[in-house]
């Protein structure tokens with residue numbers, strides 16, 4: 516589990532705090548990948564999620580090569 520240092524939010528005066536991701540969606544390479552059990556950052560005010568670079572890298576890898584992902588889920592999408 517990687518460390519996540521709390522920092523100021525880029526979008527509001529809130530503080531971004533470490534959060535254990537529970538199927539948090541991240542969009543990479545045109546696909547949605549769910550992050551589960553890794554530490555990401557979440558603003559305690561606006562709720563904006565911050566994904567550390569190493570997690571983005573892992574997500575990109577999973578997006579490009581789904582066979583290498585720990586598991587694959589179908590993500591339902593609600594769109595206009």
Ligand SMILES: [Zn+2]
Nearest residue numbers: 524527558561
């Ligand atoms: Zn914020």
